Structures are given as C-alpha cells and as structure tokens.
Ligand SMILES: Nc1ncnc2c1ncn2[C@@H]1O[C@H](COP(=O)(O)OP(=O)(O)OP(=O)(O)O)[C@@H](O)[C@H]1O
C-alpha cells in the first residue's frame with residue numbers, strides 16, 4: 001500500500017498542500033481531480049521526492065508521512081524511492097539531448113532490476129533480449145521504432161512524449177505509479193491505448209495507480225476505484241467513479 005499521512009508541503013514559506021491523507025492499494029486505481037493550481041502536481045512531486053517541495057507531518061511532528069508497503073520513504077532520495085517501486089510519469093517530460101531512448105531505458109532497467117526482482121516482475125535480461133522486449137512494448141503502444149534511436153524526448157510530439165512515459169513504466173514495472181495528466185494533448189486513439197495499457201498492467205501486476213486528470217474520458221478505459229477532489233491544497237471530496245462523471249457535467253462548483 002502507498003500511504004500518505006498528514007502531508008504538508010511548502011515551497012519556501014508558501015503552504016501548497018495542507019494536510020493530505022491518502023492511500024493507494026496494490027492494484028487499485030485512484031483518480032485525483034481538482035481545479036488548476038489546487039496542488040495535484042505538487043502532490044505527485046512531493047511523493048516522488050522533488051527537492052523543491054519541503055514535506056512535513058502536519059499533526060505529528062517528526063513522524064512518517066509517506067510509506068510504501070510499510071517502509072517509510074519520505075526521508076529518502078528520489079532515486080531510492082524509485083528503487084522502492086515508485087514511478088512518476090511527468091506532466092511535462094524533459095528532453096535530454098545526446099542520450100538515446102534505447103540507452104536511457106537500458107540504464108534505467110539495469111539500475112532498477114534488483115529492486116524490481118524483489119517481486120517476481122522482471123527476470124534479468126541480456127542487452128539483446130532487452131532490446132527485443134522494448135521493441136515489442138514500443139509496438140504495443142503504436143509508437144514508431146525509430147524513436148528508440150533518437151535523443152530522449154528531443155523533438156518528440158506531445159503524444160510521443162506521453163507514450164514514452166508509459167514505455168518507461170512498462171520497462172520499470174513499478175509497484176506504484178503516479179500519472180500526472182498523461183491524457184492531456186492526446187488524440188483519441190493514443191488516449192485509449194495508454195489508458196488500456198495502464199489498466200492491464202495494474203490488473204496483471206497488481207500495480208497501484210494514482211491518476212491525476214481533469215477529464216473523465218481517461219477513466220472510461222482506466223476505471224477508477226476511487227476519485228478524490230483537491231481544492232486549495234486539501235481533499236474536499238471523495239467518491240466512486242461516478243464523481244468524475246458528475247464533475248465533467250457540472251464542474252467543481254456544483255457538486256454538493
Ligand atoms: N515550485 C513552486 N514555486 C512556487 N509556487 C509553486 C511551485 N510549485 C507549485 N506552486 C504553486 O502551488 C499551487 C499548486 O500548483 P500545482 O502545480 O500543484 O497545481 P495543479 O493542481 O497541478 O494544477 P494544474 O491542473 O494546472 O496542473 C499553484 O498556485 C502553484 O503556482
């Protein structure tokens with residue numbers, strides 16, 4: 001279980017998240033919605049350990065704030081959090097010139113396969129086997145194989161970048177994933193393939209999913225077990241998948 005308790009997040013003196021309690025179980029899909037600027041990406045960054053976001057326990061000073069399967073992770077580096085099985089698919093993926101997708105994925109795999117093999121997720125593959133595996137995954141996402149030889153995200157279209165985040169997810173096979181607006185800017189076919197892929201992995205590998213979105217449409221293929229609404233840094237509402245449908249129709253103001 002990914003467990004978050006009394007999470008307070010500040011940037012400098014500014015409080016952005018003001019006491020968040022949240023759990024995501026293995027295999028569970030939890031959607032996070034909320035108006036622009038409500039703190040959704042901040043929640044994602046804070047869990048992943050972005051150094052700009054200072055986290056603390058709002059009620060019990062010095063106590064833990066984030067745990068993965070019983071292990072505290074809020075006091076370790078982003079790298080080690082990844083090793084514990086956490087993956088964040090970014091709202092704005094960065095480009096790295098000179099590092100090809102192929103080498104990036106291989107390095108990522110080598111670095112994380114020890115952690116990944118703690119669970120029966122990945123047997124160690126040779127480079128040749130790995131390349132073949134990556135090509136299969138790339139095809140399954142309807143992504144052009146040529147992209148694997150290009151610099152990471154350099155000149156990639158918006159949709160290609162989002163698909164590449166999902167390719168990383170498939171390679172890394174995390175225990176818990178946070179998807180920050182993976183659906184924004186995608187065409188209908190890409191949206192469907194991405195959402196269905198994540199839903200399949202969540203089910204087969206019992207991966208927990210925290211999906212940040214503004215729209216119900218991704219949840220048509222990636223069914224949310226729970227929907228929570230953030231506003232001004234606090235959880236103001238929680239419900240079933242139906243809540244996302246209501247928000248789509250009426251917005252955030254008329255959902256009382
Ligand atoms: N590094 C930062 N420095 C200063 N303010 C920040 C920083 N990061 C976030 N904020 C502020 O915190 C608030 C929440 O931002 P956040 O990006 O988490 O919102 P969001 O819910 O993801 O919005 P959107 O739906 O537009 O993506 C905003 O007012 C934002 O300006």
Ligand SMILES: [Mg+2]
Nearest residue numbers: 040041042091
């Ligand atoms: Mg955001």
